[in-house]
Amino acid sequence: MNYSQYILLIPLLPLAGFLVLGLFGKSYFNKSAGIIGTLFLLVAAILSLYTAYNYFFIDGKVNGVYQSIIPFKYTWLSFSENISIDMGFVLDPISVMMLVVVTFVSLMVHIFSLWYMKGEERFSTYYAFLGLFTFSMLGLVISTNIFQIYMFWELVGVSSYLLIGFYYDKPSAVAASKKAFIVTRFADLAFLIGILILGFQAETLDFGTLIQRLTDIQSSQFIGITTASFFGVSLLTWALTLVFIGGAGKSAMLPLHIWLPDAMEGPTPVSALIHAATMVVAGVYLVARLFPVFHINQASLHIVTFVGVASALFAAIIACTQTDIKRVLAYSTMSQIGYMMFSLGISGIGGENGLGYTASLFHLFTHAFFKSLLFLAAGAVIHLVHSNELKDMGGLKRYMPVTHIVFLVACLAISGIFPFAGFFSKEEILLASYESNKIVYAIALFTSGLTAFYMFRLYFSIFWNKQKDLHSHHGEGNMSMKIPLWILAVCTCTAGFISFGKYVSADGKELASHFHILFSIVPVTVSLLGILLAMLLYKKENGKPQAISNSLGGLYKTAYHKFYIDEVYLFITKKIIFNLVGRPAAWIDKNIIDGIMNGIAGVTASISSAIKGIQSGKVQSYALYFFAGIIAMAIVFVYLWK
Amino acid sequence: MNEIPISHILFVSTALFFIGMYGLFTRRNMITMLMAIELILNSVNINFVVFNKYLYPDKLDGIFFTIFIIAIAAAEAAVAIAIIINLYRNHQSIDVEEAEEMKF
Amino acid sequence: MLADFFILMKAELVITLLIFTLLFLKIGNKEWRNESLLNIINLLLFINLLSGFFIAKEGTLFGDMFRTNELLRFEKNMLNLGILIISLQSYHWLKQHKHVPEFYMLLLSTLLGMFFMISANNILMFYLALELSTIPLAALCNFDLHKKIASEAAFKMSISSAFSSGLLLFGISLLYGTTGSLNFAEISSQLNGSPLQLFSFILLLSGFTFKISAVPFHLWTADVYEGSPVAVTSYLSVISKAAILFVLVSVLYNVFQPLGSNWYNMLFVLSVLTMIIGNLFALRQQNMKRFLAFSSIAQVGFILIGITGQSAEGSASVIYFVLVYLFSNLGAFGVVALVSSLAGKENIDDYKGFYTHNKLLSWVLAISLFSLAGIPPTAGFFGKFFLLLAGAAKGNYILITIAALNMVISLYYYLRIIKAMFMDENKNPVEKINAGLQPKLALAICMIGIIVTGLISGAYNYIYSLVK
């Protein structure tokens, strides 16, 4: 099967959508932009499903191992014989999986937005940006070259920026978009340096070759990168850590997560697409892509684990205290990505050891469905009540039955209740961590309970709790909103049954599905406890939550203020960078450097007026100067300087 | 007959030169300043004559030069005095310190 | 022999003829209208200029006192051109003046002196010619008889130049004493670098540098320039300087060649001083003429660098620069003369907003100033470049660096004028000036000169071939 005939269309169709709508949308397609964008994406989604079918079931596998196929590659910019940026298209299990996820979720969001964004002034722009994002994200996942991934990495960043700032006349949205971009940019800096180190030490930027060289402990490149050290740490560790920082920035891992909650200022479908299902998992994807290299350098893998676990727990705690539903979901996303990260971190390669890897990507896969479902549902809710705050909600189940059900499904899924998708993937992660590191397992288990608690806190607070009367409301929405919700709900229910290990594993070989009913008892019980607690506290309107939060006092307050990390950042940027670096730089430039330049002019002018007395207007003194000049010359040139 | 040594005469001419210089620098009367310049020129004349007579007696270069200097000094004085007269018309004075309007 | 006499001294004889023609015009009975008189004179000067280009011969006269050759003829032609331009430019001033023939008689006398000076091959001849070119100038400075500052200027000029020629003569007398000859070639062969000779050379050099107003012998310049009529100022700053520079180059290069390393150092110091002091003073000037005086002092500093080159490139670049400088400075003075005589304004502040009513004149002045500042594509750029290049050939890069940086300072004050004309606001800018044919013609010549002598390499190449 020749992929190249159509495969390029997958990323290019959204790009075409972007170009068409971006250039002409405003004037020609302002009404029809949604349909056009959706159609482009529909085709792309079908193509990627077809590709996935082809790859997984027809010709991806050779001798029981999934191959990476590169149907297309073009040298984009060559720096030297070895090092060049190529634009390529790689097909391997994870990229194909991501293709499907991205196009599918994006399609859902496109459809959902038809209703959600209707009547927006910049409707066509919105779809153009969605197209741009989808294109960039697809480009990212199909990258064959580490620099290609960096390019698309930046592009998704900018699309995210544009979409977060979509409501540009809201100052908070503007600030959020800025923050998101700058924080991730900071991480990208690390990524870039990591790329430079990896690329030059491996003498290639191509993923395949790079991984091959850096995992072969005989190769000169590997010896070079491991023996060279900087501050006593090997260059490989540096490089991988830096790359991971890049990934952590995009995936909102601690401590670079601060942008994600704020990013919820964007339109909710955008949050569903970018900040739940696709872009934020790019970090996971990146680590997965370079997994063999990470694996060979356990030090960096430990960092991945540590950051993942910490983020998972940390975010879950904060999520329990937030009252903005999108922020809760955002922290939940962060927490879930933490799961994926540490799952990668504890994984090995080959057979059972590779369970973490498979589990991580499996969770990525299922998470995409239920989290985007959650967001879309939340979007529907917000659309109805015109507020993000929990206090404005309550008892909505009678107004929006569909949303209610799908939200419940998603909550169950994320809490890891059988038979929803989240159950399967989470079980695998927990199992993998149980087998490799008990502490991680314990924390993960606790977090899982927290997850169930805060998700159901959300659920009960929105749909049960106090009965709010909405005097005027425009219903739950039309089909274009309901269809994506249903589809995603169905996926959430069924995706778990895919035996993911068959397709995606660290070494490309088949990995049997792991499902031990005995092992599952503990996590499910913990989750159920969490749900129960949430039900007790939030199903009916009562004073208990308030009482509990009061009794927790400082702890609650700290969590509510997100552990003051934002403030720390603000301090660093405002006080240190701006006041201690920027302001002095500007001051020095204006007063010292420019001052010197002006000073030269000033000194010249003052010398000029200081010596004006020579020209006294007295002819006799002129003659005296004349004579003195002669005498001086005579002394100097006759006697001193011959 | 004992000739006067050349150094004596040169001493005189040099003295004359500096006297003229001094006069030029210190006199406030413009006519006196002109006279001082004449002194300088005369010292030069003496120089020429002396050099010619003592060192290069076979040619008359120096003597001729002297004659020309005398003539030109006269011309110079004529023009300068004319200018001074005009200046007197404009300033009602021939004090050199009156003519210091332009400076710096 | 007689034919030789006429041909070799052609330039001088034509000038003499002109002087006598004017004399007869003056003493004749007929009352001439100033306009027609001026037109006639301009025509005569034009003929004079043309006559310079025909019938040439090389040779010496009067027992080796007078010589002429291609190069000298070219230099004299340059001066002829300059005097024609000045004459055309001073049309408006002279139109109202009572003493037109006298002006030209004096002017041409000095020119005659310069011609003899250029051709001099004997120090006596040189001295006589120098005085001939100086004494009438003092009178010319006072040509606006009723002006107070004019008589002050003339007084300063006459006293200073008398003093300087006294020192020069003293130097010559000592030189005569040590070498025993007045002939350039013989002097040259007798030079041995003894202290007395060096001292006499310094005195001699001071006489020269007084005329071209190099620091510290420059102090008279600004006052005289400011007080004199514009025509005389431009004459002083261009023609008289040019003539002395020609002589200086030939004297230094030919006669004092044996003292080359001595005078190299002297000129080095003088040029640095001249550039710096000239620039520093020019920075603060308010009067246009005074400003141009200091600017011309600074220019001399650059010219001295060219002389330090001590090579064919050096003297070629000096002569070439003088040509360029003639066009540029006369271009600037032409506009200043017009503004001075027709609008009665001489201060830089008066030039604020000049562009509003006088577009063309502004550009002329601007281009002239750019040329003086050495900005391409004007000829001034080439002139300065070649001067500095010639100087750099000696490997004295300190001098070149100082000079190059001084060009920046000089740019500042030239741009100040440009700024005043083009950028500054003024409630009463100078009204539209109706220049008239003659000054326009003069300015056109200058502009063409500024553009053509640079971009077309012919002038330099020709001079270089003559020098070689």
Added chain:
Amino acid sequence: MNLSLLVILPILNALLLLPFKEAKQVRLITLAGAVVQFILCFFLLYLFWQEKTTGNTSLMLFENNYKWYAPLNINFHTGVDGISVSMILLTAFVVLAGILVSWKQEKLSKEFFFLLLFLSAGAYGFFISIDLFTLFFFLELAVIPKFLLIGIWGSGKKEYSAMKLALMLMGGSALVFVGLAGIYFNTNINGAHSFDMLQIAQSNISEDIQKLFFPFAFIGFGIFTALFPFHTWVPDGHSSAPTAASMFLAGISMKLGGYGCLRVATWLMPDAAHHYSTIIIILACIAILYGAFATMMQTDLKYINAYSSISHCGFVLLGIGMLTQTAITGAVMQMVSHGLMTALFFAAIGMIYDRTHTRQVAQLSGLLKVMPFISAVFVIAGLCSLGLPGLSGFVAEMTVFMGSWQNADSFYRIATIIACASIVVTAVYILRATGQVIMGPITNNDYKSLKDAAWNEKLAAVILITGIVAIGVAPFWLNDLLRPATDIIMQKISAITK
């Protein structure tokens, strides 16, 4: 093709303006000339490709050598290689856009366009020169028009800025002159000194001499391209200049310096370049970071862009200082990219200023609502500035980083990392400006009735964006254009590093 056409055409065009009085006629003629020139430049590119693909490997193509000042061995020697061609193209883009942007120039429009054309002639001449004398001639030729453009048509403290710019640039060219004189007198081609770069490149100047004169040439040209600490003319000059002049200044004139640093200083004096590379890199890094931090504190849009130019031009110098082929290629790319990008930025700022009459960031807000096109242009320029892939800035910066990293020495690497760090700071100031100016609510009611870009402004922006995207999306053509040329420079450098 006779390259002199590139110089003659704008000058003829400028002279042609003289008899016309109406602003309309003047700008039409100017535009027509600029369009012809634009086409001519593309034709040059086409011919250049054709020559190259047919296997012409000579150093310079389309050489013409006219005798000029024969006694001094000065010739009017022209020719182009890949670097010059790319610079010429850049000039063509910026000139055309600049003329379009100043379409509505009412005050003294004839003089304005005359000077613009004159300036462009200077730039073209500079880039085609092989002879150092003509190079210097054109370098200085381009200074005074800038002074006049800023001083007459500028805004703010225009006279001060114009004077500062003229004096500092002239100071630069004074140093260049000393450098050139040094080169001239220390080359000996068949017993004669030479200004001809091709000849000089073949004769070897001794190392001590190089060390003496390299700083002159490099700092001299460096002043043009905002070498720290001689960059102070940049903020004032750019911010006071009228829009088109800012575009020319930042887009073209600053490139003269970079080109000179590379072509004259580095190519002709490779030993010294190697010797001083550490200092160059340090200065470049300071310029990059310090410029970026200083930008962060600016409140005037033009100052923001001017300071960011200092930072971006730092990449050019960094690339040159790194002395690897990729880095040098990157430096040239950065020149082209920065030229287009900053011109676009200034165009956008100019359009905003024309409408709102303020450039203070704090006074502007929410312009996206009333002028979506201009805002989009502003954002694109900003994104290019912060190095978004798909736009030219990314390609150039990454090439510089890649090339810099090639030097396997921790000093170079740390320098690279410092330079890389600027991408974050750049993002900060660009987004701050964008966030305030383009986004947010409209605070000033007067802004609600403002009009979006007119056709000429749109066209100008589109032209520049086309250039930016053409490099950003498909950098390989530029890379292929530059590689052979930088290869030649590298041959001289690698001869000594080995």
